Amino acid sequence: MDTVMETVTSKKVRAVRPVGTRAVLAELDGLAEVLALQDLLNRKPLPGQVDVLAAAETVMVVGESASATRAIGARLLQLELTAPDVTDSGxxxxxxxxxxxxxxxxxxxxxxxxxxxxxxxxxxxxxxxxxxxxxxxxxxxxxxxxxxxxxxxxxxxxxxxxxxxxxxxxxxxxxxxxxxxxxxxxxxxxxxxxxxxxxxxxxxxxxxxxxxxVREVVTASAHEPESDSEHHTESGLRIVSPGVQSLIEDLGRRGHGPLGVSAAGALDRASIRRANRLVGNASTAAAIESVGGGLSIEAIGDQVIAVTGAPTTLSVQSPSWVDSVNHDGGPQPGATRTVGMAAPFALLDGEVLSLGVPESGFRNYVAIRGGIDVPAVLGSRSADTMSGIGPAPLTVGKELRAGSDTVSTAVGSPELQPDFPGAETVTVLDVVPGPRADWFDQSALDSLASQDWVVTPQSNRVGMRLDGQPLVRTRDGELPSEGTMAGALQIPPAGLPVLFLADHPITGGYPVIGVVRDEHLDRAAQVPVGGKIRFRLVPDSPDFQTPEK
Missing domain, CATH: 2.40.100.10 (Cyclophilin-like)
Incomplete structure (x- = not known):
């Protein structure tokens, strides 16, 4: 085979395929061209370029907006590729x-x-x-x-x-x-x-x-994380019950694709932004993402809280030691009250907030004024369940310190929330065909868009596994691994789609028949297990032309 040191002289990108509305896939003639393009884009980023994901025969470029991505696609076809400078990296x-x-x-x-x-x-x-x-x-x-x-x-x-x-x-x-x-x-x-x-x-x-x-493995010693057991949080939250799964998330980490790190972050970005805005935080502040209800948190010191996302009952129980005389008509010892969704409220020292099972939707976001103060990893406080980067899932007794990530006072009135899907609701998601729709015939595309797909219990933050009538490929063999992104609809050999979410692997080897539009991923995040999804094909992606040879 040719080595990676093969010379590249005055070659160009062979073709560009849209990957939804926020990325494009540059196809090249070989690994030498892949390395040349990767090197060029890292040295001289194109306007609006967010991430570059090289693979066996392609380079995927992620843009900061749909318009920037279209311009990137057109520019890629004009680039002259030459061999990268050889450096001795040891x-x-x-x-x-x-x-x-x-x-x-x-x-x-x-x-x-x-x-x-x-x-x-x-x-x-x-x-x-x-x-x-x-x-x-x-x-x-x-x-x-x-x-x-x-x-x-x-x-x-x-x-x-x-x-x-x-x-x-x-x-x-x-x-x-x-x-x-x-x-x-x-x-x-x-x-x-x-x-x-x-x-x-x-x-x-x-x-x-x-x-x-060698004859035996010598394992390098791992860094031992500091234990929280000796640290007491003076102001923040204590986890009484984490529910099914509760994680710390923010808007994610971007630009680390070449390290194999996906963006991660909150699956319903609109809901976490809303929660942070309600308590006066920056939109990038960290909050709790919880699935399916069951989360209970205790205030350490007086806090301002807001809960957004899936509509559910929010109950607050006062501690048994509350001295009602000192509260001058405030909560009685052991009393329980309810508070509203999408509105800031006070959670006093020792009070416990409990989230019920959602009436519709699937995920909730709990913001505390100041945000949750945990160490940032690669610029984000988000937990990534695929890579293991970021804070561990929340457990009973875990204390979370309140930060100082505020930008304004708390909002004085509730905010409107969108409608969230129930178990019988069919959620419609717009899908841009490709980049590998040509692995399927028109009947498979028609089948993708004409049936209701059911979200299976095997779904998680990496991807939603869907059940329905399998789609049949028209090509045999394996697709070389290539960059992928949240919203991609991969079709494994069994024919049942997997909709990639925030914690997805950054490369994949199954053909992507289409990509859910970025603005519809918040909707997807709220479809519960057993819920139904209908895909609507929107072939409005740009038609990039192959360059002249």
């Missing part, structure tokens, strides 16, 4: 014990002995072409194709952290425990992702890697 050595579960299978697939596989893996220098799948996961290409093997027919539900693997023409190391379909040939103790390092990723695009065979 050699990263990864010590590996070769005892993987698939080592014998790889030997059979390649026609080598087991020792021959190890010799082929350690006997060449690998280059990190691009990152993806998870933070710290680098797709490494070798100097020959001796170890090119297909992925497993059935992916594993959990691959251990540190697993050294082969998939297609690439080698990689799984940075954390996660699902995966690559062939496992060994394991390493190297920490591929460590936020305590100035550069969290051990290997980055362009780095050279040498695998070295």
């Amino acid at each position: 050699l990263v050595v990864i010590e590996t014990v070769y005892d993987g579960e698939d080592l014998a299978d790889v030997a059979e697939l390649t026609g080598l002995s087991v020792d021959g596989v190890v010799a082929a893996h350690t006997g060449q220098t690998w280059t990190v072409a691009f990152a993806g799948f998870a933070p710290g996961f680098g797709y490494m290409v070798g100097e020959n194709n001796a170890l090119t093997v297909p992925r497993r027919a059935t992916p594993r539900t959990a691959v251990p952290a540190g697993s050294v693997a082969l998939g297609g023409e690439y080698s990689a190391v799984y940075p954390r425990r996660s699902p995966g379909g690559w062939q496992l040939i060994g394991r390493t103790g190297a920490r591929m992702w460590d936020l305590e390092r100035p550069k969290p990723a051990l290997v980055r695009p362009g780095d050279r890697v040498q695998y070295r065979a």
Whole structure:
């Protein structure tokens, strides 16, 4: 095979495909062109460029707006690509014990002995072409194709952290425990992702890697997080019950795609903005995102709170120790009162707010004046359930300190909320076809838009898994991994769509038949399990032309 050092001389982007309204996918002739375009966009960003996601044969560019994205798509077709400057980034050595579960299978697939596989893996220098799948996961290409093997027919539900693997023409190391379909040939103790390092990723695009065979794994010591047990919060909230799942979220982290990090953040961005606005916070302040009711929080000190999102009963119980005489007609000991949605209210020291099961919708947002003060990771306080970055899910007894992220006084009156879907409501989401709609015929597109898809219990913040009449592909084989984004409708071989949400992997290998318009993702976030979705195709994306050769 050609190496990644192949020369690129005066070549151009072969074609540009829209990815919804906020991204475009540049198609190129090979990995050398991918690296050239990635290098050019990193050195000289285009106006409105937010993120660049290189993959095997494509580069996805995310824009800050629909108009900026259209301009980026047109500009990409005009760029002249030349080979990036070669820099000596040093050699990263990864010590590996070769005892993987698939080592014998790889030997059979390649026609080598087991020792021959190890010799082929350690006997060449690998280059990190691009990152993806998870933070710290680098797709490494070798100097020959001796170890090119297909992925497993059935992916594993959990691959251990540190697993050294082969998939297609690439080698990689799984940075954390996660699902995966690559062939496992060994394991390493190297920490591929460590936020305590100035550069969290051990290997980055362009780095050279040498695998070295060893008899035992030496694991680098992990940073031990500080325990909260010795710290008392003087002003904030205490978790009495986290409900089904409660997470700290803000508007997310952007621009870290090359590290394998998705934006994450609140799924219903309008609702978290509304909650923060009601208590006088900046729109970027961190709040609690809770699913399905059951969350109970106790005030530590007097607080101003607002709850938005799915309509539900909000009850406040006064503590039994309240001295009603001192409150001069205030809450009685142990008394319970209700408060309204989408309006600020006082939660006094020791009072407990409880959220009931939503009457409609699915997610609630609880904002405290000042925001929730937890350490920012890569510029955001959001929990990312896919990568494990950010605050851990909330647990009983967890104390959350109130911050100082305010910009105004609390709003004096309630705000109107949109209608939220119930279990029998059909939520309509606009979808821009592509970038891989050509993997399907017109009957599949008609089927996508003509049936009601049901949200299954396997759905989460990574993606909504939908049930209905499967869609049939018209192409066989695998699609090389390419950049993807929230709103993408991936179609796995079984034909049932997966709608990517905020915590999605940044690359994917299943064809994306369409992308939900960005402004409709808040609606999607509020569809409950068992709820129904209808997709409406809106083919209003720009028609980018192929450049003259």
